[in-house]
Amino acid sequence: MAKPRVATASLCGCFGCHMSLLDIDDRILQLVELVDFDRCPIDDIKEITGPVDIGLIEGGCCNEENVKVLQEFRRHCKVLVSVGDCAINGGVPALRNLVPLRECYEEAYLRGPSVDNPSGRIPDDEEIPLLLDRVVPCHEVVRIDHFLPGCPPSADTLWAALTALLAGRAPELPYELVKYD
Amino acid sequence: MTTTAEQAAAAICAEHGDDRTRLLDILLAVQRRHGRLDDGIIDALAARLGIPRVDVAGVVSFYSFLGDEPRGRIVIRLCNDVPDLMVGADKVAEGLEEELGIRFGETTPDGRFTLEWASCIGMSDQAPAALFNDVVVPNLGPGAARRLVRELKLHPEVADLRRLIVREYGDGKNSHDLVRAAVKNNIRRPGEVILADMAHGAGLRKALAMSPAEVIREVKTARLRGRGGAGFPTGMKWEFTRAGDAGQRYLVCNADEGEPGTFKDRVVLTERPDLLFEGMTIAGYAIGASRGLLYLRGEYAYLREYLEHVLSERRGQGLLGEGVCGKAGFDFDIRIQLGAGAYVCGEESALISSCEGLRGDPKNRPPFPAQRGYLGRPTSVNNVETLCCVPRILEMGSGWFASLGSRKSTGTKLLSVSGDCTRRGVYEVPLGTRLRAVLEMCGADEPVAVQVGGPSGQMVGPADFEREICFDDLATGGALVVFGAGRDPLAIASQYLAFFIHESCGYCTPCRVGNVLLKERLDRIRAGRGEAADLDYLQTLGQTVKAASRCGLGQTSPNPVLSTLRSFRSAYEALLVTPAGGAQPGFDLEGRLAEAKALTGRGSVHFGS
Numbered sequence: 186m187a188k189p190r191v192a193t194a195s196l197c198g199c200f201g202c203h204m205s206l207l208d209i210d211d212r213i214l215q216l217v218e219l220v221d222f223d224r225c226p227i228d229d230i231k232e233i234t235g236p237v238d239i240g241l242i243e244g245g246c247c248n249e250e251n252v253k254v255l256q257e258f259r260r261h262c263k264v265l266v267s268v269g270d271c272a273i274n275g276g277v278p279a280l281r282n283l284v285p286l287r288e289c290y291e292e293a294y295l296r297g298p299s300v301d302n303p304s305g306r307i308p309d310d311e312e313i314p315l316l317l318d319r320v321v322p323c324h325e326v327v328r329i330d331h332f333l334p335g336c337p338p339s340a341d342t343l344w345a346a347l348t349a350l351l352a353g354r355a356p357e358l359p360y361e362l363v364k365y366d
Numbered sequence: 367m368t369t370t371a372e373q374a375a376a377a378i379c380a381e382h383g384d385d386r387t388r389l390l391d392i393l394l395a396v397q398r399r400h401g402r403l404d405d406g407i408i409d410a411l412a413a414r415l416g417i418p419r420v421d422v423a424g425v426v427s428f429y430s431f432l433g434d435e436p437r438g439r440i441v442i443r444l445c446n447d448v449p450d451l452m453v454g455a456d457k458v459a460e461g462l463e464e465e466l467g468i469r470f471g472e473t474t475p476d477g478r479f480t481l482e483w484a485s486c487i488g489m490s491d492q493a494p495a496a497l498f499n500d501v502v503v504p505n506l507g508p509g510a511a512r513r514l515v516r517e518l519k520l521h522p523e524v525a526d527l528r529r530l531i532v533r534e535y536g537d538g539k540n541s542h543d544l545v546r547a548a549v550k551n552n553i554r555r556p557g558e559v560i561l562a563d564m565a566h567g568a569g570l571r572k573a574l575a576m577s578p579a580e581v582i583r584e585v586k587t588a589r590l591r592g593r594g595g596a597g598f599p600t601g602m603k604w605e606f607t608r609a610g611d612a613g614q615r616y617l618v619c620n621a622d623e624g625e626p627g628t629f630k631d632r633v634v635l636t637e638r639p640d641l642l643f644e645g646m647t648i649a650g651y652a653i654g655a656s657r658g659l660l661y662l663r664g665e666y667a668y669l670r671e672y673l674e675h676v677l678s679e680r681r682g683q684g685l686l687g688e689g690v691c692g693k694a695g696f697d698f699d700i701r702i703q704l705g706a707g708a709y710v711c712g713e714e715s716a717l718i719s720s721c722e723g724l725r726g727d728p729k730n731r732p733p734f735p736a737q738r739g740y741l742g743r744p745t746s747v748n749n750v751e752t753l754c755c756v757p758r759i760l761e762m763g764s765g766w767f768a769s770l771g772s773r774k775s776t777g778t779k780l781l782s783v784s785g786d787c788t789r790r791g792v793y794e795v796p797l798g799t800r801l802r803a804v805l806e807m808c809g810a811d812e813p814v815a816v817q818v819g820g821p822s823g824q825m826v827g828p829a830d831f832e833r834e835i836c837f838d839d840l841a842t843g844g845a846l847v848v849f850g851a852g853r854d855p856l857a858i859a860s861q862y863l864a865f866f867i868h869e870s871c872g873y874c875t876p877c878r879v880g881n882v883l884l885k886e887r888l889d890r891i892r893a894g895r896g897e898a899a900d901l902d903y904l905q906t907l908g909q910t911v912k913a914a915s916r917c918g919l920g921q922t923s924p925n926p927v928l929s930t931l932r933s934f935r936s937a938y939e940a941l942l943v944t945p946a947g948g949a950q951p952g953f954d955l956e957g958r959l960a961e962a963k964a965l966t967g968r969g970s971v972h973f974g975s
Contacts, residue, residue: 287961307966
């Protein structure tokens with residue numbers, strides 16, 4: 186029987202959640218026995234190749250490309266999980282929701298202290314994805330099945346959730362794994 | 367260097383005995399004189415009263431009738447409650463804005479006029495209505511509003527605004543020399559208890575011939591329950607208060623009739639003040655209080671002089687003061703505390719805060735007011751209508767009272783009926799009356815929905831019209847707003863949520879944040895971007911807000927959503943969409959990208975537009 190397939194992506198996040206996944210230490214050996222990885226920053230597969238059992242999303246959506254990737258994950262993943270506070274709440278990137286979009290662009294491309302932009306224009310390069318007017322959590326864009334809170338969720342949290350999902354159960358995290366103070 | 371304004375503010379403090387618990391009165395008086403409560407005045411008041419400036423500034427920012435912005439000499443507050451909007455308050459607003467050349471929230475450059483919105487001002491039976499300072503202007507059409515403002519512009523002197531504005535007095539005591547209001551009573555159906563013809567004084571005399579414990583027993587035997595909405599047994603509340611610490615206790619009458627669509631207390635205060643004061647006196651006797659407070663909502667300030675006059679007459683007749691009715695050892699007097707436009711102050715612990723000169727924040731319970739209320743002393747807070755029942759129970763007997771209404775809901779209930787019906791006004795009906803019977807009385811022509819008990823109550827449809835108005839079925843503090851054909855229950859629910867968002871004191875998160883989230887999701891569904899799961903979301907979030915909020919406001923604010931989900935579920939379902947590919951229909955990608963497209967001057971690569 187084929188192993189379950191897992192895909193992951195970091196949208197508007199800091200890769201901290203992915204680092205936390207690597208923090209499962211030697212359990213990573215068990216993980217590769219249990220699953221096959223599809224698209225994932227760790228194996229550098231760029232597009233999802235087929236049906237996926239579990240998709241893990243780090244980060245919220247700050248631009249059109251994030252939305253595109255998230256929609257692709259939703260289409261291919263049986264179970265989609267928001268991992269970490271940015272995916273769930275927007276997190277630190279959502280602080281820019283307090284600043285008008287024009288000011289964000291101007292700070293990045295025109296006025297920032299290290300900016301060298303003789304054109305004096307906000308770039309229209311198609312390689313730079315258009316920003317959404319505000320950073321939104323993933324569940325506002327597509328349906329999300331499970332949420333793993335934490336900044337980042339600890340390796341134990343991720344491990345507990347993954348093994349539960351692989352066993353076909355909804356993750357039920359004990360109090361110790363979701364308290365932060 | 368102090369300005370004359372600051373000196374005058376200090377003088378007003380002195381008039382109030384430099385008592386910080388009278389801060390609300392002090393601020394109202396200073397605001398009346400200077401039109402604003404600016405930083406200098408706030409500093410001066412704080413120094414004079416010996417309290418931190420933030421305590422003064424906090425109160426100023428809390429109440430909608432107070433503010434640090436300069437306001438015009440005439441502040442026009444147009445009511446934006448649902449019954450007013452139903453009859454074109456928005457058109458009136460346009461007329462006022464055009465005539466004055468300012469928008470709502472602004473003041474004319476000459477400092478003469480300010481335009482503001484007000485939540486319900488207790489005139490739903492004669493909507494649209496507005497307050498011009500203290501003066502009520504009912505039935506204000508767009509044309510009349512323009513004419514009135516044009517005329518006021520010609521009279522720079524506003525000393526007697528009432529004389530300039532009021533052309534025709536209303537019925538009953540509305541034409542009294544000290545009221546002179548255009549307000550109409552609209553008493554449509556007098557009942558047996560409060561709006562009946564009666565001789566005053568018998569109840570009080572009987573009460574004073576009994577022991578306080580006997581008075582409480584009589585009220586308990588009558589099974590009188592609080593008329594404000596919660597229906598707590600009045601006799602029990604008095605017993606708890608009487609069992610509180612010995613020494614000073616207080617009786618507070620809640621006349622902060624802020625529940626949108628409710629106006630029955632207005633009529634009681636106009637036509638039955640003696641009955642109310644008699645009830646307060648008996649209550650004071652029963653709980654062992656020598657001091658009573660009438661918390662009069664700021665919107666009813668036009669009744670204040672008249673009520674003060676009635677109080678002073680009663681003092682003259684020996685019905686208030688030392689040794690009431692010659693009863694040695696029973697002293698009782700009443701002070702009127704004016705509110706300043708805050709719905710939450712109708713909640714009893716917030717009302718007590720307000721009486722103490724604080725922000726109208728609800729307090730934690732326990733301790734309950736019966737243990738530690740006003741100034742930390744045992745306090746009973748009772749509704750106007752409840753207190754009016756008391757002299758009648760003493761006069762006519764508890765058996766008589768209990769024979770009216772139904773078994774668990776004895777007596778009569780005053781209903782404030784407004785909206786789509788031909789006979790808006792006050793109805794006194796026995797508790798247990800079917801909703802349909804009231805709808806027939808008021809001339810409601812095939813209503814599609816009725817809001818029972820105001821926004822904090824519930825919205826019901828025709829399937830519920832056979833239900834009974836009483837504490838155990840359709841409970842209501844008194845408001846019935848009727849909606850006829852063509853009205854949209856979901857739009858009304860959204861307007862009511864906007865009201866709660868505005869009136870939340872902001873102290874606890876479930877109420878401050880939850881109501882905003884409820885309205886966002888409801889409006890998303892109304893815009894055709896909701897899915898089936900959103901109904902569950904509304905249900906769950908609504909229940910959370912109810913369960914987790916600190917006071918009655920948040921514990922009832924989700925009701926417009928929860929009751930329409932129950933009564934008008936098909937209206938919700940008709941608006942739902944089924945998204946493809948697991949997308950959330952509420953996510954508006956085009957809208958979210960529009961600004962970036964404009965700023966970069968290009969279209970989307972990923973979504974090809």
